[in-house]
Amino acid sequence: MAVASVDLIGIGKRFGATEVLQDVTLRAADGEFLAILGASGCGKSTLLRILAGLEGADRGQVRLGGEEVGHLRPKARDLAMVFQSYALYPYMTVRQNITLPLQMRRLSALQRLPLLGRLAPGGRALRAGITADVDAVAGPLQLSALMERRPAQLSGGQRQRVALGRAMVRQPAAFLMDEPLSNLDAKLRVEARAEIVAMQRRLSATILYVTHDQVEAMTMADRVAVMQAGRVLQVAPPQHLYDEPASIDVARFVGSPPMNIIPALLDETGMVELAGHVLPWHAQGRAGARVMAGIRPESLVPRPGGLPATLKRVERLGAEAVLHCALPGVEDTVLARVETAIANGLSPGGTIPLMPRRVLLFQEAGLRMECRPHPAATPAMEGALG
Amino acid sequence: MAETRPGARAEALAAWALSLPALILLWAMLLGPAVAVLLLSFTGWSLGEAEMEWIGAGNYAQLAADPVFWTSLRNTLIYVGVCVPATVGLGLAAALLVESVGRGRGFYRAAYFLPVASTLLAMALVWEFMFHPTVGFVNQAFGALGLPVTDWLNNPDVALLALAVIGVWQNLGLAMVLFVAGLQGIPRDLYEALAMDGADGPWERFRRVTWPMLGPALVFVVSIIAIRSFQVFDTVAVLTEGGPSKSTEVLLYTMVQEGFTFLRSAYGAAITVVFLVFTLAITMAQTILLDRRAHYG
Numbered sequence: 001m002a003v004a005s006v007d008l009i010g011i012g013k014r015f016g017a018t019e020v021l022q023d024v025t026l027r028a029a030d031g032e033f034l035a036i037l038g039a040s041g042c043g044k045s046t047l048l049r050i051l052a053g054l055e056g057a058d059r060g061q062v063r064l065g066g067e068e069v070g071h072l073r074p075k076a077r078d079l080a081m082v083f084q085s086y087a088l089y090p091y092m093t094v095r096q097n098i099t100l101p102l103q104m105r106r107l108s109a110l111q112r113l114p115l116l117g118r119l120a121p122g123g124r125a126l127r128a129g130i131t132a133d134v135d136a137v138a139g140p141l142q143l144s145a146l147m148e149r150r151p152a153q154l155s156g157g158q159r160q161r162v163a164l165g166r167a168m169v170r171q172p173a174a175f176l177m178d179e180p181l182s183n184l185d186a187k188l189r190v191e192a193r194a195e196i197v198a199m200q201r202r203l204s205a206t207i208l209y210v211t212h213d214q215v216e217a218m219t220m221a222d223r224v225a226v227m228q229a230g231r232v233l234q235v236a237p238p239q240h241l242y243d244e245p246a247s248i249d250v251a252r253f254v255g256s257p258p259m260n261i262i263p264a265l266l267d268e269t270g271m272v273e274l275a276g277h278v279l280p281w282h283a284q285g286r287a288g289a290r291v292m293a294g295i296r297p298e299s300l301v302p303r304p305g306g307l308p309a310t311l312k313r314v315e316r317l318g319a320e321a322v323l324h325c326a327l328p329g330v331e332d333t334v335l336a337r338v339e340t341a342i343a344n345g346l347s348p349g350g351t352i353p354l355m356p357r358r359v360l361l362f363q364e365a366g367l368r369m370e371c372r373p374h375p376a377a378t379p380a381m382e383g384a385l386g
Numbered sequence: 387m388a389e390t391r392p393g394a395r396a397e398a399l400a401a402w403a404l405s406l407p408a409l410i411l412l413w414a415m416l417l418g419p420a421v422a423v424l425l426l427s428f429t430g431w432s433l434g435e436a437e438m439e440w441i442g443a444g445n446y447a448q449l450a451a452d453p454v455f456w457t458s459l460r461n462t463l464i465y466v467g468v469c470v471p472a473t474v475g476l477g478l479a480a481a482l483l484v485e486s487v488g489r490g491r492g493f494y495r496a497a498y499f500l501p502v503a504s505t506l507l508a509m510a511l512v513w514e515f516m517f518h519p520t521v522g523f524v525n526q527a528f529g530a531l532g533l534p535v536t537d538w539l540n541n542p543d544v545a546l547l548a549l550a551v552i553g554v555w556q557n558l559g560l561a562m563v564l565f566v567a568g569l570q571g572i573p574r575d576l577y578e579a580l581a582m583d584g585a586d587g588p589w590e591r592f593r594r595v596t597w598p599m600l601g602p603a604l605v606f607v608v609s610i611i612a613i614r615s616f617q618v619f620d621t622v623a624v625l626t627e628g629g630p631s632k633s634t635e636v637l638l639y640t641m642v643q644e645g646f647t648f649l650r651s652a653y654g655a656a657i658t659v660v661f662l663v664f665t666l667a668i669t670m671a672q673t674i675l676l677d678r679r680a681h682y683g
């Protein structure tokens with residue numbers, strides 16, 4: 001089968017009493033890189049395993065290239081999986097590891113027999129073809145020099161490339177990757193990310209990529225599906241997810257340092273009142289309604305007329321610094337991300353005015369509310385809105 | 387020696403002091419007796435004699451010329467040669483079966499392990515009955531199936547085989563338990579990777595994952611079953627006494643006869659040394675295999 005689209009429709013799954021997946025619907029178009037992002041235990045692996053056929057769903061449909069495959073066994077689905085542990089066969093060389101999927105698919109049971117299989121008719125040409133294909137996959141992954149080693153003799157990054165090679169060699173309809181980079185150190189991870197993305201471009205492969213690392217999801221994927229407790233919260237391109245989170249949970253999960261979530265009120269004109277100050281942001285809602293204001297750390301800028309924040313601590317990241325501040329009447333620490341030059345002039349204990357440049361509003365229940373800058377903003381604030 | 391770091395000498399002393407108790411015990415309990423047996427085998431001592439006389443390789447020369455010893459050695463090797471493959475094969479099959487059942491695993495494991503844990507001497511009674519020429523279960527069953535029947539324990543052609551059957555029965559549970567431990571150590575995701583790679587039948591699963599992953603367990607099971615089979619003694623002593631016509635004469639039985647019945651202690655020691663050499667060879671083979679081949683790290 002060629003590269004295909006993947007559809008999960010209304011998938012439900014329970015293990016005993018716990019509902020691990022609830023009505024999950026996802027689509028990856030053919031050639032799309034879809035990341036599935038979620039905290040540990042939210043059901044990402046289970047979803048991938050249901051797609052692969054390693055686990056049965058209680059409800060819902062799995063479609064590959066538009067065709068229902070829910071009844072098919074894993075090997076009949078033509079998917080390749082890269083496991084979190086890589087699951088390389090430890091007693092086989094790199095070459096044997098990568099060769100196995102082709103042997104299983106191209107050789108008959110007779111031709112696969114140990115020793116005897118070599119004598120079976122027609123095997124020689126097939127084997128030569130397999131060897132050529134394996135070498136063709138190994139080259140770009142820089143595995144050619146490692147082909148006769150065992151997995152135990154490889155570094156983490158090399159093992160990860162072998163796992164990729166084993167998945168790629170068959171040219172499956174889609175790739176399923178379950179946190180393939182989580183065992184690598186930070187530097188290798190950045191390299192491996194680039195390798196996977198390059199591979200995806202080269203093969204224009206469909207990839208479902210499970211991760212709990214938002215940076216991975218944001219940098220690699222065409223679209224990101226955010227999952228929580230067995231549900232899909234939002235599916236969107238990375239930038240859209242960051243700018244326009246559909247709910248407070250997505251807003252909290254995406255972005256580092258995380259978005260500030262500050263309890264606020266709507267005043268009688270619908271203006272947002274936060275920490276005792278009325279902000280030039282307006283929303284439709286009943287007067288006195290409790291809401292949650294979401295402000296990204298980089299949208300809080302030190303500027304006269306802003307919210308009076310007390311600086312508690314400065315966290316330096318090199319080019320930038322994160323200011324940990326307290327706002328009057330606000331329990332949680334508020335984070336502001338500023339250039340280092342600005343942070344240099346500040347000392348803990350002092351007061352700085354912080355002006356929100358962009359405010360997202362959420363209902364108390366967590367859903368996003370519409371919220372616009374108000375035209376009647378004060379001059380100082382208008383400057384901030386720039 | 388080159389200039390050493392200050393304190394290195396004290397450290398070395400401390401290291402020796404700390405390992406000394408273990409070393410002393412190791413020699414006193416394990417290596418000492420072996421050395422004593424080796425030394426004894428070069429003397430002409432008999433139990434009760436006041437003097438010990440060094441006779442060099444005399445006992446070994448006598449062994450080499452003793453047809454009973456050669457029969458005994460041959461029988462032991464045949465016994466081991468039958469018991470090891472049968473026990474390992476059946477043990478593996480039992481382990482695979484027990485692991486594949488959903489319920490009652492604990493029961494099956496305990497049931498198979500029962501013979502290992504119980505005294506073979508007591509169980510020998512049961513086997514004597516089983517092999518009884520007329521009322522025994524074996525002959526009843528063979529007769530019903532139209533198979534040849536015989537007086538198993540008193541027929542020189544099959545007595546050793548009958549003892550081997552008991553040996554397999556006794557050690558099967560041990561092999562199974564060790565294989566079960568090995569099976570449980572196989573990561574599940576290897577089977578899942580295999581299914582994704584296109585192999586999900588029982589034969590491919592066994593051949594591609596189970597068997598190679600059991601490598602270390604297999605080496606261990608083979609060597610431990612081989613050693614235990616070499617030690618065959620109690621069934622011989624109770625059921626056949628080495629007979630009929632020496633057909634079940636085995637190394638340890640010969641040794642006990644010479645050393646304790648005929649009181650030729652030094653001669654018995656020489657047989658023990660032969661026995662120890664085999665045991666040592668198996669142990670070394672196991673160590674080398676485990677270190678080199680079966681280790682995937």
Ligand SMILES: Nc1ncnc2c1ncn2[C@@H]1O[C@H](COP(=O)(O)OP(=O)(O)OP(=O)(O)O)[C@@H](O)[C@H]1O
Pocket residue numbers: 015016020038039040041042043044045046047212
């Ligand atoms: N075989 C199983 N039996 C019972 N519960 C299970 C089983 N597999 C998974 N679970 C439960 O289902 C939930 C989701 O598991 P899953 O492995 O899909 O999480 P995940 O999102 O992949 O987490 P992680 O990021 O830690 O890998 C967890 O609470 C887990 O305990």
Ligand SMILES: [Mg+2]
Pocket residue numbers: 044045046178
């Ligand atoms: Mg997981």
